[in-house]
Amino acid sequence: MKARIHVTLKNGVLDPQGKAIEHALGNMGFDGVEAARQGKYIELDLKSTDRASAEKEVDEMCRKLLANTVIENYSIELE
Amino acid sequence: MKSAVIVFPGSNCDRDMAVALEKITGQKPLMVWHQEYDFDKVDFIALPGGFSYGDYLRCGAMSARSHIMKEVIKRAEAGVPTFGVCNGFQILTETGLLPGALMRNAGLHFVCKDVKMTVENADTMFTSAYAAGEEITIPVAHHDGNYFADTETLDRLEGEGQVAFKYNEDINGAQRRIAGITNAKGNVLGMMPHPERMIEPALGGSDGRKLFESVMNRLG
Numbered sequence: 418m419k420a421r422i423h424v425t426l427k428n429g430v431l432d433p434q435g436k437a438i439e440h441a442l443g444n445m446g447f448d449g450v451e452a453a454r455q456g457k458y459i460e461l462d463l464k465s466t467d468r469a470s471a472e473k474e475v476d477e478m479c480r481k482l483l484a485n486t487v488i489e490n491y492s493i494e495l496e
Numbered sequence: 497m498k499s500a501v502i503v504f505p506g507s508n509c510d511r512d513m514a515v516a517l518e519k520i521t522g523q524k525p526l527m528v529w530h531q532e533y534d535f536d537k538v539d540f541i542a543l544p545g546g547f548s549y550g551d552y553l554r555c556g557a558m559s560a561r562s563h564i565m566k567e568v569i570k571r572a573e574a575g576v577p578t579f580g581v582c583n584g585f586q587i588l589t590e591t592g593l594l595p596g597a598l599m600r601n602a603g604l605h606f607v608c609k610d611v612k613m614t615v616e617n618a619d620t621m622f623t624s625a626y627a628a629g630e631e632i633t634i635p636v637a638h639h640d641g642n643y644f645a646d647t648e649t650l651d652r653l654e655g656e657g658q659v660a661f662k663y664n665e666d667i668n669g670a671q672r673r674i675a676g677i678t679n680a681k682g683n684v685l686g687m688m689p690h691p692e693r694m695i696e697p698a699l700g701g702s703d704g705r706k707l708f709e710s711v712m713n714r715l716g
Contacts, residue, residue: 430644431669433602457553482561485554485590487597488644 418463420475421494424484425456459483471495497712499525499540502568504559509545509581509690516692517542520708530562539715540577541568543584545637545690555598555640556586565591577621577711578684582638585676585686594679594686595653596645601638602669608637610700611689612664613675617657620678621714622685625706632703634689636667641688643670643677653677661687 426432432454439453461478465471475493484491499517503510510527517525517540525542528535549558559565565587572578572593580588588594601607610633618628626632645653650671653659661676668688676687691704 430599431602431642433600433604433642433669437604482557483553485557485597487589487595488599 418465418468418471419496420461420463420471421496422459422461422475422479422483423456423492424459424479424489425491426454427488427490430488456489468495497521497540497715498523498536498538499542500528500535500538501525501542501544502528502530502564503544504530504546504548504562506548506550507544507546507583509583509692512690513542513544513581513692516695516704516708519695520705521712528564530559530564532564532567534567535564538576540579540711541571543568543578543580543587544692545582545584548583548587551640554586554590556583556588556590559583559587560590569593572679572684575681575683577715579622579711580684580686581690581692582636582641582688585688586640588684588686593684594677595649596643596677598640598688599642599644599669600640601642601667606637606639607641607667608635609667610635611667611675613661613689614664616659616662617678619657620660620682620685620710622678622707622710623660624713625710631664633694633701634691634704635693635700636689638668638688641668641670643674643688645671650674656680658682660685661689 435454442450479491586598615626615630618626663673663675678685691707694701694704
């Protein structure tokens, strides 16, 4: 089973890298961008075939390592 | 005062810290590799600056979960004075021993210079040799020193005297110009500036010296 994890900065947390991307796109002539936020994408190949236990385990991985919940949110997709 | 410096792959201020500790305490610190599980009893634990694990995932994230940190967390929670500088501060926030997080500098640049800062609380075990409100000059060298915590946490830190140092000017976007904080108990200090690099005039100043002397005085 594959887990696809997105880690993003919480709303209200300033994202200087996202801001820099937004400005660079503007400078390149892409004037349709209102805001950019940068995050992380992590893909895991899991041994587990049981969806419920995998979900629980990946959630724990996110809380304990993959995301810093002081500043970040995460979302998990399993397939 | 017996001390230990914890060394991670990618630490690069571990020797600066060791030199400072030896000069000030008169005893060579124990150098403890991150894969160890235990080390001799010490009076003071230092987490040095650097780029442990190449800053993979987040600064300090990997180190905070290393074998040796389980022991460091146990001892810090038991009251052993524990001091993290720069990457060491990032590691302390990642372990949860200190609140908040250190994010990319607001200006996106690596900031490397001497900065003026103010001793906000001179009643901690790390700052008692300073005067309250004393202005000191200490170098910084970091890319991720932008201290972030939610408003409630910031109010609590300020209200409880847990803010040890503040920058005199905004250098990295840190909330309320916070340069260093202690835990609620007061035995864990994390700060971005490098006092171990300012311990004698030959290094450009000795404003960092009193930090180590404060701890020595406290330990007697």
